[in-house]
Amino acid sequence: MKEVLKGNFATRKKVVAPEAGEDLNTRFEREALKRLGGSIAFVSKKKFLFGLDQAKDEAKEG
């Protein structure tokens, strides 16, 4: 594709193509995601508790 679109002239300054997906919304989203997270994780489609039985056994022994 790059070859097809190549012009028949040379630019004075080096042209740097933006990274894929670097549009304004993507940049906003990436930055926003760093600041807008929740208080703690949520694990989708899993049980409410993990490791309770083992802890209960230890509580009884303790």
Add this chain to the structure above:
Amino acid sequence: MKLEAGGDLGRRIASSLGAITLEKVTEAGFANARANAPRIAAGKSIASLVGAPVGQDDSALVIAAGPSIHRFPDTARLIKESGFCGAIVATESAMAWALRHGIVPHLVVTLDPHATRIVRWFGDPTLDDDALRRDDYFARQDMDPRFREDQLRFNRELTTLVDEHGPRMKIAISSSAPELVARRAAESGMDAYWWNPMYDDYDAPESLTRKIHAMNNLPCVNAGGNVGAACWVFAHAVLGKKRVGIVGMDLGYYADTPYSQTQYYKEILTLVGPNGLDDVFIRLVNPHLGREFYTDPAYLWYRDAFVEMAQQAECATYNCTGGGILFGPGIYWSALKDFLAGKA
């Protein structure tokens, strides 16, 4: 009436918040768990709460700190006069509201790893003017208006109130809680029960959840992204309650709330500027009320997570908040009075 409007960018952000929240909380959560290790080793696990007599029947009322508990001034009176004898489970952020209205929760839940903010809900004995200048969160937040007024004086009053009632309350404290919160809970005489938040799929290779469980042997709880959801999980999955009512869980804002009083306002403003706000805040009509509320990406993510969990839970869930966006399959919409009377 269009049920959802605006907030296209907000919706896209919400759909990514599972991954980004994990990235945000893992390092702090694990660091806090290591700092809390001596208290955890010497303390109790939430395993001791399973089957424990917390409240007298098979019901529980979760009290969260959403704006509706302030919009409906009868909430506290209804709870106190109802003779409700189930368990009262409160977020740490709703504890101040409950105590100053004469309601002492059986169980308080805390989980957020933020280093300095969360202790404010307990009364922070170290709070001073410098701290207020460094962080104006409590001057802006919408969860409890009393925290916005004369902050140093209110903080002193709250510290005294929590010290007075601490010995009558249990606290389910996450290993991810900051050391300041762990110390404050202990110094106020609260009866602490420790747990781990679930970080990721415990069946996955290299699971962080398994890693933290191996560190301290505590049970791991799928906390639903926030402390209000965690209270609800504790009510049914740990305390075994079959009827769980909820107040103060708006997960959104009343239409007359200025954007500047929302939870993430400063962060959103910095990122999109004043002209981009309508693309981040999402407007929804609550079909039970025929009224519009708006929300932000984090609250929308919490809502979607809660609706998913509500459909798996072995309890009946009654949202008695009276406002907000927490509605959907698995959640009954109910008047608080009816739930408290066992009619819902």
